[in-house]
Amino acid sequence: MKQFVWGLCLLGVSSPGFAAFFQQTEEDAAAKAESPVKVSIQGADTALADNLKAFMPSLRNLKCDSSSDRVGRFIESAEEKLHEGAEAMGYYSARFQVTSAQQGNCLALHVAVQPGEPVKVTQVEVQVTGVGKDLPEFRAISAVPPYQKGDVFVHQQYEDFKANLNRTANNLGFFDAEYIVREIQVDPDTRQAQVRLHFDTGKRYQVGKVKVEQDVLAEKYLNRYLRVREGDTYNAETLLKQQRILDGSGYYSDVQVNGAYQKAENGAVPVSITAQRRKRYTYTGQTGYGTDTGFRVEAGMEAHWVNDKGHKLSTKGVLAQNEQSVEGTYKVPLWHPEHEYTSLSGGWQHTDSDDIESTALKLGVDYNRRSADDWQQTVFINYLDETTKVVSEDETRSQLALVGGRLKKTKTDDLLFPTQGWQLAAEVQGAVKGVLSDQSLLQGKVNAKYLHTLERGDKLILQGSAGTTVTSDLDEMPKSLRFFAGGQSSVRGYDFESLGETNTAGDVIGGKHLLTSSVEYEHPVQDKWSAAAFVDAGNAFDDAADLSMKVGAGFGARYKSPLGPIRADIASPTDDPGDVHFYFSLGPDL
Numbered sequence: 001m002k003q004f005v006w007g008l009c010l011l012g013v014s015s016p017g018f019a020a021f022f023q024q025t026e027e028d029a030a031a032k033a034e035s036p037v038k039v040s041i042q043g044a045d046t047a048l049a050d051n052l053k054a055f056m057p058s059l060r061n062l063k064c065d066s067s068s069d070r071v072g073r074f075i076e077s078a079e080e081k082l083h084e085g086a087e088a089m090g091y092y093s094a095r096f097q098v099t100s101a102q103q104g105n106c107l108a109l110h111v112a113v114q115p116g117e118p119v120k121v122t123q124v125e126v127q128v129t130g131v132g133k134d135l136p137e138f139r140a141i142s143a144v145p146p147y148q149k150g151d152v153f154v155h156q157q158y159e160d161f162k163a164n165l166n167r168t169a170n171n172l173g174f175f176d177a178e179y180i181v182r183e184i185q186v187d188p189d190t191r192q193a194q195v196r197l198h199f200d201t202g203k204r205y206q207v208g209k210v211k212v213e214q215d216v217l218a219e220k221y222l223n224r225y226l227r228v229r230e231g232d233t234y235n236a237e238t239l240l241k242q243q244r245i246l247d248g249s250g251y252y253s254d255v256q257v258n259g260a261y262q263k264a265e266n267g268a269v270p271v272s273i274t275a276q277r278r279k280r281y282t283y284t285g286q287t288g289y290g291t292d293t294g295f296r297v298e299a300g301m302e303a304h305w306v307n308d309k310g311h312k313l314s315t316k317g318v319l320a321q322n323e324q325s326v327e328g329t330y331k332v333p334l335w336h337p338e339h340e341y342t343s344l345s346g347g348w349q350h351t352d353s354d355d356i357e358s359t360a361l362k363l364g365v366d367y368n369r370r371s372a373d374d375w376q377q378t379v380f381i382n383y384l385d386e387t388t389k390v391v392s393e394d395e396t397r398s399q400l401a402l403v404g405g406r407l408k409k410t411k412t413d414d415l416l417f418p419t420q421g422w423q424l425a426a427e428v429q430g431a432v433k434g435v436l437s438d439q440s441l442l443q444g445k446v447n448a449k450y451l452h453t454l455e456r457g458d459k460l461i462l463q464g465s466a467g468t469t470v471t472s473d474l475d476e477m478p479k480s481l482r483f484f485a486g487g488q489s490s491v492r493g494y495d496f497e498s499l500g501e502t503n504t505a506g507d508v509i510g511g512k513h514l515l516t517s518s519v520e521y522e523h524p525v526q527d528k529w530s531a532a533a534f535v536d537a538g539n540a541f542d543d544a545a546d547l548s549m550k551v552g553a554g555f556g557a558r559y560k561s562p563l564g565p566i567r568a569d570i571a572s573p574t575d576d577p578g579d580v581h582f583y584f585s586l587g588p589d590l
Helices: 016-023 026-034 046-055 068-088 136-142 155-171 219-225 236-248
Strands: 004-006 038-042 095-103 106-114 120-129 178-187 192-200 206-213 252-259 268-277 281-290 294-303 312-320 323-333 340-352 356-370 376-390 396-412 420-431 441-453 459-470 508-510 513-526 529-541 550-561 564-573 581-586
Touching: 038 046, 046 068, 046 106, 068 095, 068 106, 068 155, 120 136, 136 155, 155 178, 155 192, 155 236, 236 252, 236 268, 356 508, 529 564, 550 581
Parallel strands: 038 106, 120 192, 206 268
Antiparallel strands: 004 178, 095 106, 178 192, 252 268, 281 294, 294 312, 312 323, 323 340, 340 356, 356 376, 376 396, 396 420, 420 441, 441 459, 459 513, 513 529, 529 550, 550 564, 564 581
């Protein structure tokens, strides 16, 4: 009886052919792909055939007109490699016949395979000992051994299992981990294999001295960003998290976080953090056309840090046909700055449509945090001083101290080109007459969007919005708090803010309530192009009993540009198909 034993005790799998399976060079792979000599394999399933091709010698020295001697030498060397490739897949009694023939104007090789019965695993013993044996990461690995009894003995699964143990040990700081036993016994005669692994984690290292090199934040405020501290148990994921936090702070152009376990002393690994400051100021400017606002010019400036506390300042100005505005925000990171900050904001805005215009001054303070499950949460106090002018009515002025909160979450599989996901946003705010306000009101609104991609790449996009206001008089409300419908992101087929209650003169003055919905179907056409068809419905209104849903329908084209999806739509109201509207937008679906 023949019996093969690999890696008794501290030895590892060392089959030369098996090593070739994992270390095949890109040069060899390229040479095989580029060789004019074709290789066909018959008698083996897809997995075995692919592995046999991977083990075969490089074809780079074979040409269409190679001599019979050279072809014979190649076939002789290939037979040994084919056996190694078969054994790596569990076939220890495989037989091969390699022949050559002319195929067209070139040489072709044919490999006939008789794989025989594969070796199957009859015994698997996996043991993890040491300080880390009860950690959930090691328990999870041990719970799924590389083989179950009766599995075909494929070498790769053994190597993958060991690599997973090694990787986990390194990530968790078990740098002295070792295999007490790693043994494979194969009996080709009985076609049986036994696998034994005993892995000892050893001790767990800790984080040693943490050295930080950066020149933006004072030490007190830098400490708010640090999650790696001396004396903590070592964890590579914590180091990666530390790098993400500093990258996301917006202060640095490059961040490197390294644990030098080679320099560990007394079980402590020194950690170095190096952060290169980015340019302090960013200036932006753009010009373009927005379907809802007409031609527009925007300019902005962002100071990524104002002082060594890490405060930030951003400003923006907009000049468009229907809108002019200037705004600024001063942001102050708080105790957990990666997901918690407060901001002060102020701005002036003038908007003008055919029937109604407004001029507003807004000042506000808010507190923002992102929860562990990625909900963006905001509470705010805004002071609003706004003048509203309907074309056929007198000008009204409103002063309101609005207190409220917002929730928002986007879940998607891709930020730029999502195929599945959803978005939900909600807001509630209110003011009390006499408390820095000249009227009382309570308002709530919610927006939802759902995206689903079908089997053949077709997309279904559903979205809807709803809002309601409790107040005594719509005419006293500032325009910015009134609801309107119509336009690119509302009801296509209608002009921007053209849907709502009207006064006796026929001017659209908005509504206390809002309800809109949309169904869109997108079908891929070619490469980065797709076609879309949609139906939108909605309106802004004062009384639900008088609600009249306006419906618009149309079609459009979509293009996947490097900046995100570009959309061009044509739509018209269903009750007036001749009133055609064109819409253009850029940005992700969620």
